[in-house]
Amino acid sequence: MTFRFLSAAALVGALAAPVLGEETADYATPKEPAIASPYTYAKSGAKAERAKSAGEAGAKVIGGEVAADGAWPWQVALLVGGAPVSTESQFCGGSLVMDRWILTAAHCVHMQQDDGSYADLWPQDVAVLVGTNQLAEGTGDLIPVEAVFRHPSYVGGGFDFDIALIKLSRAPQVPYQTIEVPDAEYGDILNQQGVTTIVTGWGLQEGGMASAELRQAEIQVLDRELCNTAMLEARAEDAAGGFGYAVQTLGVSEADAYAIWDELVARAPKPVSENMICSGTFEGGKTSCNGDSGGPLVVPVEGGGYIQAGIVSWGLTGMEGRGCEETALFSAYTNISKFVPWLNQVIEANP
Template identity: 75%
Template structure:
């Protein structure tokens, strides 16, 4: 079995998380339709403004040319390759199979209903870290398989496979994924991870070049506690008003409040990995959606632990929260049996 090198974290977890998120400055972002956003031209419109919305590897650095050769970009079909037509990332796990997020291929329409993106609506850019026409190979899509348990309004089981119509004609490598046992070893607090993707940089300007950021696995329960504390802080004023209006006494109010908080679902399920930094400023957001979260191994290789699923946004709803401490990533190891089943059934 490959070995990984855990990184010990120097700061106390509780004190690092609670104050920053309890103030209500950020909240979980549920962003619908990366494909529709790019296809409609809204990404291009917003990228021209300082308040542009979209995704980025926050606090990252430019990736070296040829680095992360499994990274791919999902691009609106029939359009020039560029920052305005790229809507999600992905990773090559086999010669003709791309791993990405389900919310990249299952979109919310204007009327609130959900629909699946069709294979002919996008292409996959392979072999280039630069979103520039003429670079890499644009590969047609043959089929799309989203996890059957994924629901558009719930970011659980946020995983999908894209089958390419042919092997890429540009240099690439595939990335290994862990089984459940090895995934449990990877998903330990302090393990170093690297997230890669394109999108907005500081100042909300899109980046045509692939970026990377080194972050660490963080304890999911502590991430959940921090987010629940932030949600409670947002909700408490409304609850106090309702309790006073209804004439509830202090004792009853506390009991009802405690029960409400206890019944609230945890934002990060067991199918998600929490990764970020204690100091914040290094994380991912929705435009990096579908891209890989990889773990460096002692033998110099890498293994994919997660898929970019969702992050934190400012309360305005625009851009990514640059002080966010963490983002959520689909735990790939939980879905290996499903991945194998889909690939075996679609040779």
């Protein structure tokens, strides 16, 4: 059986929404993406300890709201294997794309080892909670994992090619739905500035509090180049001081220094690659956060229903270097349409 996806002939209702203006946003200086393992964070107990000291804040995903019971029936939670169902054991999200197949982020299942190397989680390290919006004992169906498949081009500690599949040991025994993903042509239609998107998850809320209730936030696709410009300008600003010191110390002429700097900036890789979708708001304050990783970014389609365009991949760290930047204008999501051939290959090879 091949992986299900919608063709470009399908029309997305979100494209009818007004496209954002050409004006540039007043970007706050973004911090770098966090690279800490969400699995290790949950298993170590650090997530539970952080929750104890979290400041009192609005009970919502950053800028979001509580999802209605039964909403987003393809959403699943990844939990530390063998641990009770709770916010402390939940470390990532995912989505049901077939009865026994979960789509998630590669960085959710590819962990750094004690010797510094990276390796995939063993199936027994993970359990998947299906069919509930509540992280509580006795809710949903907690299903063992049969196999984990990380995209072969994903490199530990990075975020490009950030996609993975998890095969469940059995189909869920509670009500659920699967969600479709777009092919490459339809994916290009969805990845346009102004398209409405919705991100869901149990990630940290404002103030660093964990959420036992599934939450949602409506955001928009932003132009990838605008997001890259914001990130690269921030990186250049951080690097400028050290570069100026080196120029003075080495006695490099002003003309040569400018030429070297321009070449250096031109060679810097773009943080938001073509394999990613940039989504957020120009006013900021709506974003995914720790624990949302691997979850779905969906787009409403004409006539009702949704299609999953992205996977929560990375966001900007807070000003203190931990947690999320709660005023961030955007987060990055894996563009699923770029990986449909790989998804089909894995599923067909593992019936």
